Amino acid sequence: MKRKKIIQILLTILVLALIIAGSNVYYQFNQPHRNVQASKADYSYNSSQIVNEYLANPTAANEKYLDEEGNSKILEISGIVAEIFEDFNKQKVILLKSALDKAGVSCTFTPETDATVNQIKTGETITVKGVIRSGASYDKDLGVYENVIMEKCSVVSK
Numbered sequence: 001m002k003r004k005k006i007i008q009i010l011l012t013i014l015v016l017a018l019i020i021a022g023s024n025v026y027y028q029f030n031q032p033h034r035n036v037q038a039s040k041a042d043y044s045y046n047s048s049q050i051v052n053e054y055l056a057n058p059t060a061a062n063e064k065y066l067d068e069e070g071n072s073k074i075l076e077i078s079g080i081v082a083e084i085f086e087d088f089n090k091q092k093v094i095l096l097k098s099a100l101d102k103a104g105v106s107c108t109f110t111p112e113t114d115a116t117v118n119q120i121k122t123g124e125t126i127t128v129k130g131v132i133r134s135g136a137s138y139d140k141d142l143g144v145y146e147n148v149i150m151e152k153c154s155v156v157s158k
Contacts, residue, residue, distance in 0.1 A: 012101065020047050037113065037154045039074050041129055046098040047079030047105040050148055054135035055102065065132050072131035076156055081124050084117060092117040094128065103136040103145035113154040120155065127156040 010118045043065070065073050079096030082104060086091050092114045097104025107128045109117055120126060130153035137146045 006147075008084075021073075037129065037152075040072035041076040044076040044127075045078070046146075047077055048098060048101050050077060051101055051103045051136045053136065054148060057138060060133050061135055063078060067139070072133070072142065074129060074131060075150070076127055076129045077107070077150065078125065078127040079105060081120055081122050081126060084120060084122060094120065094126075094153075095146075096126070102138075103147045106149050107153040108133075108145040108149070108151045109153050116155040128153050129156045130154070 045088045050061075053064075065075070067073065077096060080098050081094055082097040083095040085093050086094075087108060091111065092109040094107045094109075094117060095104050096107065105128075107130055130150035130152070133149045133151050134146075137145055138144075
């Protein structure tokens with residue numbers, strides 16, 4: 001009799017734990033995504049500054065621009081449009097880079113903000129808001145510099 005009672009209590013605790021864990025997963029999965037375009041920028045730089053910061057000390061730059069969970073702070077980056085193209089997902093991408101820079105800032109736009117790219121031309125100076133996916137680096141094997149990659153971008157000013 002005692003054994004049956006203990007098993008019932010353990011099963012009840014297990015079911016409650018599963019319900020709590022399931023509701024936590026459901027909450028995390030259905031949390032609203034951060035609206036980068038509607039949020040205020042944490043930092044504003046030109047493309048050369050952020051590239052040089054990552055090339056000089058990537059660890060310090062990541063500590064500055066990423067929070068404890070690895071989410072990027074929101075940045076506004078100004079620069080000269082060196083290239084405009086579409087990626088494999090058919091999203092618009094603008095490369096901000098001056099002629100003297102080793103690397104640039106590659107800004108990937110969302111489907112909602114793609115239309116803002118249509119009025120941009122190569123050679124213009126623009127400001128883009130977005131979040132960092134990866135910093136600039138030098139690939140020793142290939143002998144090339146890799147760009148800072150930003151995503152969820154939108155054009156702030158032209």
